[in-house]
Every structure is written in C-alpha cells, then in structure tokens.
Amino acid sequence: MSASAFLDTWIPAGALPKWQLFIGFTALFNTAQNFLTLNFTRRIYNGTPPNEPVTRLQARTFGVWTLASGLVRLYAAYHIHNKQVYDLAxxxxxxxxxxxxxxxxxYRTARFFGPVITTVIVSTTSLVWMISQYDYYVKTSI
Known part of the structure; x- marks a missing residue:
C-alpha cells in the first residue's frame, strides 16, 4: 500500500488535507525546537536592530503559538469539509x-531573503490554495 493510499484511509482525499497534515507535523517539530534551543528562532528573526535579541521567553511564546496553529491545521487535515475548521485553519x-x-x-526584525522566506512561502501558498479550493472542500458539503 502506498503512503498516499494509506493516508486516504485516515484523512479525506485530495492534496490539501495531506498538505495540512504535513504542515501540522512540521509545526510540532518547530514547537519542540522553540522550547529546546534558540538557534532556529534566531535565524528567522535576524533583522535589524541586532540589539533586540531573541529571548527564551519570546521563543517559548512563539512555540506555543506554533503549537496552537499546528493543532488547528492537523485537525483541518481530518475535518477539511467542516466550514468552521476550514476557516480556522x-x-x-x-x-x-x-x-x-x-x-x-x-519592525525589520527579519530579512525577506533570509530563512523567514520559507514561512512566507508556506503561508502565501496555503492561503491561495485554501481560498481557491474553498468551494470544493466546504461549499459542496454544506
């Protein structure tokens, strides 16, 4: 059984639910790293002024936000046809x-062409994808 076929037994068919699942699990990894080390967070927030360093408190707060958004996205992977869950994601x-x-x-705490570009790409791609697929996943199931 292929990985895609296996996933189709657990989540609704389509690429968007699989994307939500992938991004949700990525958020769990990012949450853990925010609690364990400042290295990745410092790479994201690498702009000016450099005298405003990333603190452990800021990293943990960012980690909690990432966990919350990741859980919503994981839930959306399984309940992609639910309007409220889709909207929250x-x-x-x-x-x-x-x-x-x-x-x-x-605030200029991050550089556009730095590591933050991946988060910009993921959020932009996901927004465009979810808005363009709204009718397919939500309105057809109402």
Whole structure:
C-alpha cells in the first residue's frame, strides 16, 4: 500500500488535507525546537536592530503559538469539509502571513531573503490554495 493510499484511509482525499497534515507535523517539530534551543528562532528573526535579541521567553511564546496553529491545521487535515475548521485553519495562515510580513517590513526584525522566506512561502501558498479550493472542500458539503 502506498503512503498516499494509506493516508486516504485516515484523512479525506485530495492534496490539501495531506498538505495540512504535513504542515501540522512540521509545526510540532518547530514547537519542540522553540522550547529546546534558540538557534532556529534566531535565524528567522535576524533583522535589524541586532540589539533586540531573541529571548527564551519570546521563543517559548512563539512555540506555543506554533503549537496552537499546528493543532488547528492537523485537525483541518481530518475535518477539511467542516466550514468552521476550514476557516480556522485558513486564519492561522493569514495570521502567520501578517505576523511575518510585519516583522519583515514594519519592525525589520527579519530579512525577506533570509530563512523567514520559507514561512512566507508556506503561508502565501496555503492561503491561495485554501481560498481557491474553498468551494470544493466546504461549499459542496454544506
């Protein structure tokens, strides 16, 4: 049995639920690293001014946010046809997009072409994908 066929027995068919599952598990890894080390978080928030370092408290707070959004995304992988769950998952990407956008362009604590670019790509791709597939996953099941 292929991995895709195995996943189809547990989550709804389609690439978007699998994406939600992948991103949700990625968030769990990111949560753990935020509690264990500052290395990855410091790489994300590497802008100016450099005299505002990433603290352990900030990393743990970011870790809790990441855990919450990751759990919503994991739940969405299994309940992708539920409008409320779909909307919550979509909003987690919108919040991430706004957060990282403000850190790059307003507060300048992250550099656009630094490691933060992956979070911008994931949030943007996910937003566009979820908005474009809304009718398929939600409205057809209402």
């Amino acid at each position: 979509l909003f987690t990407y919108l919040l991430a997009f706004c957060h990282f956008g403000s850190e790059i362009f307003v």
